[in-house]
Structures are given as C-alpha cells and as structure tokens.
Amino acid sequence: MPTLGIDLGGTFARAAVVDAAGNVLASAKVALSERSPAGVVETIVQAAAAAKKFAGVEVVGCGVGAAAQIHKDSGVLSVAPNLGWRNVPLGAMLKARLGQPVRVVNDLAAAAWGEFQAGAGRGASDLLVVFVGSGVGSAIIANARLLDGAGGVAGELGHIKVVPGGRRCGCGELGCLEAYAGGHNLIAQTRELLAAGSSPKLVELTGGDAAVITPATLEQAAEAGDAAAHEVYARAAQFLAVAVANQVTVLNPARLILGGGVLTHCPSLRHRVMEGVQAWASQTSREGLLIAEAELGDDSGLIGAALLAA
Template sequence: MPTLGIDLGGTFARAAVVDGGGKMLASAKVALAERSPTGVVETIAQAAAAAVKGAGVPVSSCGVGAAAQIHKDSGVLSVAPNLGWRNVPLGQMLTARLGQPVRVVNDLAAAAWGELHAGAGRGASDLLVVFVGSGVGSAIIANAKLLDGAGGVAGELGHIKVVPGGRRCGCGELGCLEAYAGGHNLITQTRELLAAGRSPKLVELTDGDPARVTPVTLELAAEAGEDASREVYERAAQFLALAVANQVTVLNPARLILGGGVLTHCVGMRRRVVEGVQSWASQVSREGLLITESELGDDSGIIGAALLAA
C-alpha cells in the first residue's frame, strides 16, 4: 500500500502519496499560517488530506522529514531552528491527529533514503549525502542502512564546530559549520558587509538593498576580487570543503551526493567542495568514490520520508 511523505520546512508543509517504488502519485503544498506546534500539525493535516484525495488511494502510514535534531525513539524535535522549536513531540501529535502511525526523521536522513532507493544512490550501499541550502545538512547510509546513532542525531555535519566560540548558530551553539556556510548565515554575513560599507561590489550588485542579497551575490562579489566579500566566501568554502573531505576520510562512502540551493546555484562553492574532497580526503578513502548531484532534487526528502514510513 502507498505511504504518505511529509516535508516540513520553515514556511511550507509538503505532502505526497508515494508508492513502493518511490513514485509520487499526488502531492500538495500548504503555507504555514502559524509556526506553533498545534498550528503546524493542522497545516500538515491539510496538506496530507489534499495529497491523499488527489491520489485517490488509501495510505498505510506516514513519514515526516523535518530540519531538526530528532530523538529517534520518541519523534521529539529536540531543536528545530527554522521553526524556533525546542522539545516538541511532533511524532506523537501527528499520530493522534492523522490517526495512523507516523515516523519523524531528520530531513537529510529522509533525503538520503530517497536517493538510495529512487535516486542517485541506487546500486550503492554506502552513501554520504550533503545538502547546503538554508542550512548545512548531511546523512549517512552505511551497508544500506541509515546511520542514526544512539540518540538519532548522527550525521549532523552542519553542527560540527569549525570556530570554537565563534558565530552563533540557529541551534543555539557557537562556531558551527552552518553558522558560516549555511545559506541563511551566508546572507546574514553578506548583509553585515553591506551595512558596514565594506563592499562597493555588493552595493552595485544589490543597489544597496539588503533584501536582494543571496549567497550567489556573495559569490559574484568574491569572484570579482573584492577583499571583504572574498574573505567571507573563502572562509565558508574552505570550512565546508574540509568538513566534507574529512567525512569522506572517516566514512569511505561509495558515493557522495551533493544538493541544496547553495550548492546548486553557487557553482564556485560546489567546485570548491569537490576540489577539497579530491585534495584533502585520504587517497584510499576516495578510491572509486563517485561524486554526483542529487537526482530527486527537492523531492528527495518527501519520497524518502514516505519510503521510511513503509
């Protein structure tokens, strides 16, 4: 029987009915009218009902991928930076609201599972999946199994420390990789340069409007040779490339799958990550390594969440 997949972001909830082969039969997307746990649960329920109605078939269970650190046994979101949540029992709340079993996992864990079974990971059993979008996320598939760790938070590449006591991350801690290389934080750092008047090139690219700043804006200013922009960009690129290279050394995956808006649109940043792996990962760990892009794109998480629920 098909299952229901949910992709919970910071502004929308997406739902899809997915068959056993990873094919989406119908989907729906609903904006989060409010970000309280009860409000988000209702939004998810609306999206789920619309997707099931569109598919015209019953579903047996539901999987949810959320950008959060999640306790694997309870489905409690310990930290969900995009929603401003702490210790929210989302799994329990959704099970009660939807009236069916619900499994809640990290969004990158869901994406990795989707890529393994229906995307760029097919035919492999050891994957490292790294997405850089608004944040920095990663997940690990080892011997065709999702590596989730004792508490369910293994693979949190975005929250390794790169500058002890450094910039504050959305998780509340200091010096995380995500605080320097995540999309939201790249925008924040670029706006700081703009506000300080340190980057004429950024003023030119944005007409001085902070709302027009994107990670691509920073990359363009850095590539133009402007010192202030290049400093922020090079730091982020080097931290990210070194972190991914070290993960390859530790895990020895068969495939490294890269995705997310920053790595998709910032071509130079993606190139730096690939070059970093080729230069800094141990030679034996990268022998036979295939570096590829996400095949399912934005649908990887919703498909993976549904397949995990199955």
C-alpha cells in the same frame, strides 16, 4: 501499499502519496499560517488530506522529514531552529490526528533515503549525502542502512565546530559549520559587509538593498575580486570543503551526493567542495569514490520520508 511523505520546512508543509517504487502519485503544499506546534500539525493534516484526495488511494503510514534534531524513538523534535521549537512531540501529535503510525526523521535523513532508493544513490550501499541550503545538513547510509546514532542525531555535519566560540548558529551553539556556510548565514554575513560599507562590489550588485542578497550575490562579488566578499566566501568554502573531505576520510563512502539550493546556485562553491575532497580526503578513502549530484530535487525528502515509513 502507498505511504504518505511529509516535508516540513519553515514556511510550508508539503505532503505526497508515494508508491513502493518511489513514484509520487499526488502531492500538496500548504503554507504555515502559524508556527505553534498545534498550528503546524493542523497544516500538515490539511496537506496530507489534500494529497490523499488527489491520489485517490489509501495509505498505510506516514513519514515526516523535518529540519531538526530528533529523538529517533520518540519522534520528539529536540531543536528545530527554523520553527523556534524545542522538545516538541511531533510524532505523537501527528499520530493522534492522522490515526496512523508516524515516523519522524531529520530532513536530510529523509532526502538521503530518497536518493538511495530512487535517485542518485541507487546501486550503492554506502553513501554520504550533503545538502547545503538554508542550513548545512548531511546523512549517512552504511551497508544499506540509515545511520541514526544512539540518540538519532548522527551525521549532523552542519553542527560540527569549525570556530570554537565563533558565530552563533541557529541551534543556539557557537562556531558551527552552518553558522559560516549555511545559506541563511551566508546572507547574514553578506548583509554585514554591505552595512559596513566594506564591499564596493556588493553595493554595485545590490544597489545598496540588503533585501535582494542571496548566497549567489556573495559568490559573484568574491569572484569579481572584492576583497571583503572574498574573505567571507573563501572562509565558508574552505570550512565546508574540509568538513566534507573529513567525513569522506572517516566514512569511506562509495558515493558522495551533493545537493541543496546553495550548491545548485553557487557552482563555484560546489566545485570548491569537490576540489577539497580530492585534496584533503585520504587517498584510500577516495579511491573509487563517485561524486554525484542529487537527482530528485525538492522531492527527495518527500519520497524518502514516505519510503522510510514503509
């Protein structure tokens, strides 16, 4: 029987009806009109109803991928930075509204499971999946099982500390990898350079308009030889590359899957991560390692969440 997958972001809720093979039968997307827990639940219910109506089939369960740290047994979102939530019982709230079992997982766990079952991870039983988008996330599949840890937060690559006491992260802690290499924070650091007037190339690329800055803007300025931009960019790239290389050393995956909007639109950054793995992961851990690009695009989390619910 098909299941329902939900991808909860900071701006939209997406829902899809997915069959057992990972095929999307129908999907719907609804903007979050408000970010209160009750309001978001209603938005998810609207998206779910639309997807089920378009698919014309019944579903037997629901999986939700959310950018949050989640208690695996309760479905409580302990920290959801994009929504400004702490300790929200999303799983219970959705179960009450949908009248079906609901499994809530981290969005990267959902994406990893989607790639494992229906994308770039097919045929491998040990995967490391790293996405760099608005934040930095990773998930681990070991011996064909999703590794979630005692509290459900295993694989939180974005929240390892790279500068103790450093920049404040959206999670509220200091010095996280995400605070230096996540998309939102790359933009924030680039805007700081623009405001300080320390990067002539950024002024040229943006016309002085901070609103047009993307992570790719920083990469372009750095590669054009702008010293200030290069310092910020090179630091982020090295932190990210070393972190991924260390995970490869620790986990010894058969496959490393890279994805997310920042790595897609910043090809040099992606290349630096790949080079870093080859340079800094232990030799034995990278023997036979295949580095692949995520195949399912924006649907990886939807598909994975639905298949986890199954």
